[in-house]
Amino acid sequence: MKKIVTISREFGSGGREIGKRLSDVLNLAYYDEEIIAEISKETGLSEDYINNISEKGIYPVAFNFGRTFASFGNLQLNQTEILVKQQNVLKKIADKGDCIIVGRGADITLKDYNTMNIFVYSDMESKIKRCKYKAKEDEKLTDKELEKKIIQINKDRKKFHNLISNLEWGDRNNYNLCINTSEIEIKEIIPAIAEYIERWFRRKI
Amino acid sequence: MKKIVTISREFGSGGREIGKRLSDVLNLAYYDEEIIAEISKETGLSEDYINNISEKGIYPVAFNFGRTFASFGNLQLNQTEILVKQQNVLKKIADKGDCIIVGRGADITLKDYNTMNIFVYSDMESKIKRCKYKAKEDEKLTDKELEKKIIQINKDRKKFHNLISNLEWGDRNNYNLCINTSEIEIKEIIPAIAEYIERWFRRKI
Numbered sequence: 001m002k003k004i005v006t007i008s009r010e011f012g013s014g015g016r017e018i019g020k021r022l023s024d025v026l027n028l029a030y031y032d033e034e035i036i037a038e039i040s041k042e043t044g045l046s047e048d049y050i051n052n053i054s055e056k057g058i059y060p061v062a063f064n065f066g067r068t069f070a071s072f073g074n075l076q077l078n079q080t081e082i083l084v085k086q087q088n089v090l091k092k093i094a095d096k097g098d099c100i101i102v103g104r105g106a107d108i109t110l111k112d113y114n115t116m117n118i119f120v121y122s123d124m125e126s127k128i129k130r131c132k133y134k135a136k137e138d139e140k141l142t143d144k145e146l147e148k149k150i151i152q153i154n155k156d157r158k159k160f161h162n163l164i165s166n167l168e169w170g171d172r173n174n175y176n177l178c179i180n181t182s183e184i185e186i187k188e189i190i191p192a193i194a195e196y197i198e199r200w201f202r203r204k205i
Numbered sequence: 206m207k208k209i210v211t212i213s214r215e216f217g218s219g220g221r222e223i224g225k226r227l228s229d230v231l232n233l234a235y236y237d238e239e240i241i242a243e244i245s246k247e248t249g250l251s252e253d254y255i256n257n258i259s260e261k262g263i264y265p266v267a268f269n270f271g272r273t274f275a276s277f278g279n280l281q282l283n284q285t286e287i288l289v290k291q292q293n294v295l296k297k298i299a300d301k302g303d304c305i306i307v308g309r310g311a312d313i314t315l316k317d318y319n320t321m322n323i324f325v326y327s328d329m330e331s332k333i334k335r336c337k338y339k340a341k342e343d344e345k346l347t348d349k350e351l352e353k354k355i356i357q358i359n360k361d362r363k364k365f366h367n368l369i370s371n372l373e374w375g376d377r378n379n380y381n382l383c384i385n386t387s388e389i390e391i392k393e394i395i396p397a398i399a400e401y402i403e404r405w406f407r408r409k410i
Contacts, residue, residue, distance in 0.1 A: 121377060172326060172375070178383035184408050192401035199397050203389050 003028065003098040003201050004115040006106040008161075008175070011153040012127030014186045015120035018179070019102040021187060025194045029099040038089045039082065053082045055103055056156040083164065103157075107174065108165040116200050118193075119175040122182040124150070176200060208233065208303040208406050209320040211311040213366075213380070216358040217332030219391045220325035223384070224307040226392060230399045234304040243294045244287065258287045260308055261361040288369065308362075312379065313370040321405050323398075324380040327387040329355070381405060 005028065009015020016032060023030035033047075036054060040047045087109045093099060094106075094113050101110075107117040122130075128146050135141070141149065161169035172178050177196060179189070210233065214220020221237060228235035238252075241259060245252045292314045298304060299311075299318050306315075312322040327335075333351050340346070346354065366374035377383050382401060384394070 119377070123378070170377070172324070172377045172383045172385070173328070175383075176385045176387075178377045178380075178385075180377070180381045180383075182381075184405070188408060189401060189404050192397055192404050195400060196394060196397035199394050200389070203393060 001114065001201055002094075003197075004094050004110060004113050005100045005118065005197060006110065006115050007100065007102045007118045007120060008107055008169070009103065009120040010122065010127065010150075010170070011157065012131050012150045013120045013122040014130055014181045014184075016102050017186045018118075018120055018181075018190070018193065019100050021190045022194055022197065023100045025190055026100075026197065029093075029097065030102075031093050031099060032102040035086065035089055035093070035101070035104050039085050042089070043082070043085060045082070050082060050086075053079050054086060055105070055160045087164075105161060105164045108161070108167070116177075116197060117175045119170060119172070119178045121170065121178065121180055122184075123180075126182040126184075206319065206406055207299075208402075209299050209315060209318050210305045210323065210402060211315065211320050212305065212307045212323045212325060213312055213374070214308065214325040215327065215332065215355075215375070216362065217336050217355045218325045218327040219335055219386045219389075221307050222391045223323075223325055223386075223395070223398065224305050226395045227399055227402070228305045230395055231305075231402060234298075234302065235307075236298055236304060237307040240291065240294055240298070240306070240309050244290050247290060247294070248287070250287070255287060255291075258284050259291060260310070260365045292369075310366060310369045313366070313372065321382075321402060322380045324375060324377070324383045326375065326383065326385055327389075328385075331387040331389075 003026075005019075005022065007015050007019045009018075019032065020030060022028070033051075036047050036050045039045075039050045039054075043050070086104055090101065090104060090106050090109045093101065094110050094115075107115060124147060127150050128143055131146050131150065132140075132143075158169045161167075167174045177193075177200075179193065181189075208231075210224075210227070212220050212224045214223075224237065225235060227233070238256075241252050241255045244250075244255045244259075248255070291309055295306065295309060295311050295314045298306065299315050299320075312320060329352060332355050333348050336351050336355065337345075337348075363374040366372075372379045382398075382405075384398065386394075
């Protein structure tokens with residue numbers, strides 16, 4: 001059985017770190033921003049632009065064509081087309097073999113692939129703490145500003161999810177495991193999650 | 206740090222089995238129906254009667270006094286009083302030491318005890334399969350009857366939860382880990398959950 005793990009995550013909850021660490025421990029290919037890069041390559045649109053659409057479910061105001069613009073024939077590419085491209089990229093990735101995919105609605109797009117779906121979340125205090133810890137020196141925000149940013153990004157992710165699915169983003173019923181990372185140091189729980197994943201894929205159906 | 210694990214669970218999802226097996230592996234005291242027996246002992250009301258109130262959040266129609274009725278002085282014990290007794294029993298249990306408590310709203314009642322809270326759930330198909338597997342020869346129900354029973358019991362648990370808390374029963378934000386047992390053989394995932402619990406209690410706060 002192919003092992004494909006999707007990780008959906010609230011912004012600030014450490015979902016990406018979980019994905020990266022699990023891919024190391026389980027020796028699985030890891031996809032996150034790589035998906036954006038691939039779509040950018042295929043379409044000639046800038047990664048920033050793709051990123052804006054990729055998990056937001058809204059059509060961004062500013063167009064942001066990438067450097068490969070000249071080689072890109074169709075200027076009319078709209079949000080739906082980008083999302084279709086994203087879904088194709090996700091399927092190509094899944095067809096390649098075992099992997100961990102973070103975000104991009106992979107749980108929905110790959111629902112026929114027998115993926116194991118994880119949702120990572122945490123309380124606001126932990127989210128703010130994590131964002132502050134990861135922030136570069138030149139992008140320090142106050143707690144209030146951070147909270148506003150976190151709420152907005154998670155609202156966007158929810159919207160994006162509703163665009164591609166009838167299932168509610170973050171509804172536990174759509175996931176095989178939901179992990180609350182409040183007050184937790186991610187690396188400490190990785191071995192247990194890794195073992196859970198191994199066992200989940202060995203399960204009898 | 207005291208290790209108290211609470212397990213809330215949808216009926217039919219294998220939550221009790223998870224609790225029992227974890228208590229063996231982790232060498233923790235286990236409480237489930239023991240709580241009912243203790244309240245029954247304290248009040249003189251029958252275990253059936255307590256059980257009816259314990260997780261339903263409704264006042265049952267039929268009174269069902271137990272054998273120790275004669276030694277019980279107060280006939281006016283109402284639902285609220287039973288629930289208060291239940292909460293006292295839960296606190297007594299938690300004060301005793303490390304343990305796993307299944308159901309009875311322990312996650313809410315013991316919120317000041319730094320408990321680790323787990324929610325166990327599954328899809329209806331798995332619930333029906335599990336119930337059928339566990340059913341005694343003389344209580345075989347059809348799939349339809351089972352589904353009706355499962356939905357009703359889970360409705361009752363939700364109602365009970367709403368009675369003692371403003372938090373929504375099954376809302377992932379109230380739990381540290383939510384485990385979907387659909388298509389899973391419980392005993393296979395126990396070592397991974399046990400390790401997760403061990404690591405969770407070792408976490409830095």
